[in-house]
Amino acid sequence: MVLFLQQFINGLSVGSIYAVIALGYTMVYGIIRLINFAHGEIMMMGAYFAFITVLASGMPFYVVLIVSMVLAAILGITVETLAYRPLRKAPRISALITAIGMSLFLQNLALVIFKPEPKIMPPIIPRMPVFIGPLRIGTVTIVTIVLSIVFMVLLDFFVKKTKPGKAMRAVSEDKEASVLMGINVNRTISITFAIGSALGALGGVLYSVSYTQVFPTMGVMPGLKAFVAAVLGGIGIIPGAMLGGFVIGMVETLTKAYISSQLSDAIVFGLLIVVLLFKPTGILGKNEKEKV
């Protein structure tokens, strides 16, 4: 039972990282119907930004986090403006290929700039375990879970209660109609990318602190899994991404603990396949009829 609880908390921690990254995928998909494959790389870049900031200045954790999130947001807006905006009216397949291209580009840019060797992330969160009865929980785990939940609540507030959030929902509902309502669509999309990328960087920083490493391909696997999480919950739906993230994190951790650590990736992707076959729009998704 203690082992299970311990694994449950680990799953919650991994799941909250996936959920935070998945939010970026889902927000972008919700607004421009594009799978932003470069999101995993933005997460990786976020981790590198944090790594460099720590090395250069030795500032405390929250400053590092904010710097990294702001830089990632700028990167996200840049990617959107340079690569995705020209293709807004292009066929979906071209946009998707561009996203894959952008993902590879950022990854190789990191390889050229930072070299392939993994770097050790300094312990910017003090490693003091907290004991609750027989349970031993690391500070990193607690910070990860708490921060993720705080940012999810903030995002929920932003989307539901503020004006840019309202604009975001309007654009994802109907782009043409929202132009007529006087919404600046390009700016709204930029804001979406900025927020999504900042959340990606948050995920990246938490991931690199938990696993104490930063390397150029670190965004690939968590990116893919967060993406699976977004699809699982219903892509384009914000609560769906959170739910999906926690489900994937939990499934992965429990598989690793009780079944096989090698097969956990296959099980995660298998879960995706099963969900897509039976309910392609995800757990919280609504069915859309295709019009001629």
Added chain:
Amino acid sequence: MTKVNFKSYLFNIVAILSVFVLIQILIANGTLSRYYVSILIFICINIILATSLNLATGFLGQLTLGHAGFMAVGAYGSALTAIYLRSNDILTGGIGLLLVSIIVGGLFAGIMGIVIGVPALRLRGDYLAIITLGFGEVIRVVINNLAFTGGAKGLTGIPRLVNISNAFWIMAFVVTVLYTLTNSRQGRAIISIREDEIAAEAVGIQTTRYKVMGFAIAAFFAGIGGGLYAHFIAFLDPNTFNFMRSVEILVIVVLGGMGSLTGSVMSAVVLTILPEALRDFAIYRLLIYSGLLVVMMIFRPQGIFGTTEFSLAGAIKKLRYNQIVSPRKKVKEDD
């Protein structure tokens, strides 16, 4: 066979033969070292992979991100078949062993294509891309964890059966089959699904059947490509068939033009030679590739060739009569 058609076939056969003879001469007089020959074999393998992916993505219009998965099934299938046949003294070597084992490998991949295609092709667009990506990863992870595939250590002891001659002819055969397929009745049905699935269904094309067929054929030839790879390298590591491999094949197809087999052939040649020529800049290779992909999509999303095929007969005619043949007419002549 009409006169124009016959002429066009003749030109192509002569061209293929002369390329083959040229390669043989260059090898015989020592201009092409073993290193260059191995690049040529890689070109043949990449052409097979790219043209087969082009059938699924370019002609059928279904974006697939798991082509490396089918390649892996074919590679392992044919490698294990060859090892089995040889250890039981059924076939000990030579072209027979190669053909039997790559066909078995291809069939495994084709069956996998049907198994994956039947459920997956109910989904469209993005979802299909995701599910093929998922399947590709699952195939790789499963191979990584099976005992008889050698697992993560890799598979060794595969007979090295591929040389430039058989690789060249297998490649020529695959491209010919794909070319005739895309110009047949079935091919037109496949293309109509790409153009407008609902309209295709409305004129009585069984879209599901043709989608699964196109997908399975693409998987079959990817398996053939994988088999050639296995028998050339003689060692298989499951991690070479990862998502990046699928993307590399996709880059070849996109650059050449989705829906143009000749485009895929040309870009496979260029994109296989280029990284070797730029060995000193190896670190920048993928950076340039990916940047190229993005720029390509923004400025020429249909690829270099678009959906037109380069036609030798058309080109010769153009040279001789110095007249401008529109791309549309060129395609018609090859029908």
